Amino acid sequence: xxxxxxxxxxxxxxxxxxxxxxxxxxxxxxxxxxxxxxxxxxxxxxxxxxxxxxxxxxxxxxxxxxxxxxxxxxxxxxxxxxxxxxxxxxxxxxxxxxxxxxxxxxxxxxxxxxxxxxxxxxxxxxxxxxxxxxxxxxxxxxxxxxxxxxxxxxxxxxxxxxxxxxxxxxxxxxxxxxxxxxxxxxxxxxxxxxxxxxxxxxxxxxxxxxxxxxxxxxxxxxxxxxxxxxxxxxxxxxxxxxxxxxxxxxxxxxxxxxxxxxxxxxxxxxxxxxxxxxxxxxxxxxxxxxxxxxxxxxxxxxxxxxxxxxxxxxxxxxxxxxxxxxxxxxxxxxxxxxx
Amino acid sequence: xxxxxxxxxxxxxxxxxxxxxxxxxxxxxxxxxxxxxxxxxxxxxxxxxxxxxxxxxxxxxxxxxxxxxxxxxxxxxxxxxxxxxxxxxxxxxxxxxxxxxxxxxxxxxxxxxxxxxxxxxxxxxxxxxxxxxxxxxxxxxxxxxxxxxxxxxxxxxxxxxxxxxxxxxxxxxxxxxxxxxxxxxxxxxxxxxxxxxxxxxxxxxxxxxxxxxxxxxxxxxxxxxxxxxxxxxxxxxxxxxxxxxxxxxxxxxxxxxxxxxxxxxxxxxxxxxxxxxxxxxxxxxxxxxxxxxxxxxxxxxxxxxxxxxxxxxxxxxxxxxxxxxxxxxxxxxxxxxxx
DNA sequence: TTGAAAGCGCTAACAC
DNA sequence: GTGTTAGCGCTTTCAA
Numbered sequence: 001x002x003x004x005x006x007x008x009x010x011x012x013x014x015x016x017x018x019x020x021x022x023x024x025x026x027x028x029x030x031x032x033x034x035x036x037x038x039x040x041x042x043x044x045x046x047x048x049x050x051x052x053x054x055x056x057x058x059x060x061x062x063x064x065x066x067x068x069x070x071x072x073x074x075x076x077x078x079x080x081x082x083x084x085x086x087x088x089x090x091x092x093x094x095x096x097x098x099x100x101x102x103x104x105x106x107x108x109x110x111x112x113x114x115x116x117x118x119x120x121x122x123x124x125x126x127x128x129x130x131x132x133x134x135x136x137x138x139x140x141x142x143x144x145x146x147x148x149x150x151x152x153x154x155x156x157x158x159x160x161x162x163x164x165x166x167x168x169x170x171x172x173x174x175x176x177x178x179x180x181x182x183x184x185x186x187x188x189x190x191x192x193x194x195x196x197x198x199x200x201x202x203x204x205x206x207x208x209x210x211x212x213x214x215x216x217x218x219x220x221x222x223x224x225x226x227x228x229x230x231x232x233x234x235x236x237x238x239x240x241x242x243x244x245x246x247x248x249x250x251x252x253x254x255x256x257x258x259x260x261x262x263x264x265x266x267x268x269x270x271x272x273x274x275x276x277x278x279x280x281x282x283x284x285x286x287x288x289x290x291x292x293x294x295x296x297x298x299x300x301x302x303x304x305x306x307x308x309x310x311x312x313x314x315x316x317x318x319x320x321x322x323x324x325x326x327x328x329x330x331x332x333x334x335x336x337x338x339x
Numbered sequence: 340x341x342x343x344x345x346x347x348x349x350x351x352x353x354x355x356x357x358x359x360x361x362x363x364x365x366x367x368x369x370x371x372x373x374x375x376x377x378x379x380x381x382x383x384x385x386x387x388x389x390x391x392x393x394x395x396x397x398x399x400x401x402x403x404x405x406x407x408x409x410x411x412x413x414x415x416x417x418x419x420x421x422x423x424x425x426x427x428x429x430x431x432x433x434x435x436x437x438x439x440x441x442x443x444x445x446x447x448x449x450x451x452x453x454x455x456x457x458x459x460x461x462x463x464x465x466x467x468x469x470x471x472x473x474x475x476x477x478x479x480x481x482x483x484x485x486x487x488x489x490x491x492x493x494x495x496x497x498x499x500x501x502x503x504x505x506x507x508x509x510x511x512x513x514x515x516x517x518x519x520x521x522x523x524x525x526x527x528x529x530x531x532x533x534x535x536x537x538x539x540x541x542x543x544x545x546x547x548x549x550x551x552x553x554x555x556x557x558x559x560x561x562x563x564x565x566x567x568x569x570x571x572x573x574x575x576x577x578x579x580x581x582x583x584x585x586x587x588x589x590x591x592x593x594x595x596x597x598x599x600x601x602x603x604x605x606x607x608x609x610x611x612x613x614x615x616x617x618x619x620x621x622x623x624x625x626x627x628x629x630x631x632x633x634x635x636x637x638x639x640x641x642x643x644x645x646x647x648x649x650x651x652x653x654x655x656x657x658x659x660x661x662x663x664x665x666x667x668x669x670x671x672x673x674x675x676x677x678x
Numbered sequence: 679t680t681g682a683a684a685g686c687g688c689t690a691a692c693a694c
Numbered sequence: 695g696t697g698t699t700a701g702c703g704c705t706t707t708c709a710a
Binding site for chain 1: 679682683685686688
């Protein structure tokens with residue numbers, strides 16, 4: 001790598017002159033500035049990032065901690081974070097915790113050695129379940145800028161970016177009720193997560209608040225290691241009166257369409273379906289699954305933007321807030337409105 | 340952050356004494372060592388990463404450039420890279436190029452300012468198609484350690500990690516031939532990529548080398564923006580004699596199962612299917628899709644390991660090599676062997 | 679208009 | 695056994 005020192009030697013000027021010239025200081029003569037810039041351009045000089053970080057005591061790097069990169073929601077959020085970071089001149093160091101508390105603790109500890117200026121975190125499932133949040137509380141106490149997204153811990157004070165999961169589930173449930181559905185079931189593999197619980201409660205709440213007297217909630221909770229197809233099939237067999245299903249996670253909606261079709265159901269005539277997923281997954285079933293788009297990319301962008309904002313105003317003692325990103329209900333083929 | 344200077348002041352010793360004590364130098368007395376370590380432990384001292392990087396002229400950070408994080412192959416490879424990096428004490432900075440040449444160039448340029456010690460790259464589709472590889476050649480010429488994986492550029496000299504795509508396609512095609520399939524079709528959305536082409540050629544080659552006289556290749560090439568379901572449906576209608584299909588990419592296998600089922604085919608009795616994908620996607624169709632597992636995580640791990648190896652032996656002038664990671668054929672329900 | 683010097687946090691050669 | 699010093703690449707204050 002070419003350094004200021006190299007340039008200074010070649011030009012027979014001092015290092016500080018070169019430094020000032022490159023930043024268009026008016027202490028330096030026009031002529032020197034152009035000489036310096038010319039050579040810097042020719043040699044493709046780039047200021048050493050590490051030296052700058054040390055000098056300015058900020059790395060312009062953000063630590064991003066996510067539970068699972070195979071989950072499309074987090075993958076898209078990461079993409080949003082990354083894009084926005086590039087725009088604002090930041091780099092990101094990503095750590096994937098694989099839903100494990102230990103890895104989350106290690107990642108944060110690892111990056112707390114001056115590697116990053118702040119964190120964007122979606123906590124792991126194990127963290128949520130165990131409520132062992134000392135590592136996050138420490139960050140908060142040290143006033144290290146941090147944004148939590150999607151999975152929210154009420155006990156941690158920091159800025160947050162989420163979607164209104166309660167409202168989303170509530171809204172689609174109401175929509176199904178308004179379309180005359182009598183037995184709306186709720187399938188979830190993420191009931192342990194707070195987002196999963198919020199979706200369930202939104203669903204429950206809409207059912208209970210309905211003016212129709214005979215509506216009752218009906219659930220199928222699936223564990224990660226279970227046989228999804230088998231459980232869903234049994235569920236449908238045991239509950240032949242189901243006429244609508246809300247899938248709380250990324251993939252059970254698709255699997256449910258496949259299972260129902262395989263069992264001979266006419267979708268959406270017999271059963272309407274909607275999931276929390278995205279366009280690509282929607283195309284993986286026939287008929288195509290309707291879905292609630294969580295706008296993951298937007299969530300990521302906003303998380304990064306909020307963090308950078310916090311970094312730039314570290315001295316100001318602003319109150320923390322929670323940003324709710326709007327969701328979008330996308331009607332494909334499993335909730336045709338004519339039915 | 341707590342620094343050596345802080346510790347030194349509190350202990351009334353010099354900075355270098357603290358530094359040496361923390362690294363168990365035998366220049367320092369046992370007693371001093373334990374005093375220093377005690378305080379360092381209490382205050383949770385962590386050596387400043389940035390200062391270390393500057394001093395040692397290496398960042399222990401790797402730049403990872405991948406085309407698309409929503410592609411499960413790259414997501415899993417990234418996970419493998421990340422895991423192995425953590426084990427070896429490295430961090431990774433990830434850049435997602437979204438298959439765009441410009442973003443790839445920018446990412447590399449951005450990280451070439453001393454941010455990383457080396458690169459792991461899967462080049463973008465646009466780079467492959469345009470053959471504009473100056474940015475990679477520059478890295479190579481500057482002797483910046485770099486590993487290419489999955490998508491291979493023959494013109495770039497560096498260490499590479501790939502799977503034997505030719506052999507994988509060749510092998511499954513032969514398997515289908517041996518099972519008596521007469522009309523094996525090949526569906527691909529990635530014919531533009533070299534991995535896609537290798538899979539196609541492996542398929543072609545197996546067909547042509549077959550001792551059976553009446554075998555002929557048959558293709559459906561789909562573009563990203565096309566209507567997958569519609570094209571596949573037409574393809575099946577127009578070619579009613581197809582009795583086996585190889586899908587070259589991640590998702591068309593699943594879509595093909597769904598389309599065929601929807602058209603009334605009995606799978607795998609009427610048509611055997613196999614794709615290049617993974618366990619989770621396999622579960623998204625009924626019957627479950629058989630697949631060629633590319634062992635993406637292993638690819639990632641090996642890429643990282645090779646890179647670190649190269650970094651540690653930068654002085655030695657080793658020849659470049661290409662590591663081929665074994666693939667695994669996983670028989671699920673769409674290639675039942677009894678048929 | 680230019681240069682010298684200090685300092686960010688750390689290591690290591692050298693001095694005491 | 696401990697301390698002083700230089701230097702990694704850079705910015706910035708102060709001196710010339």
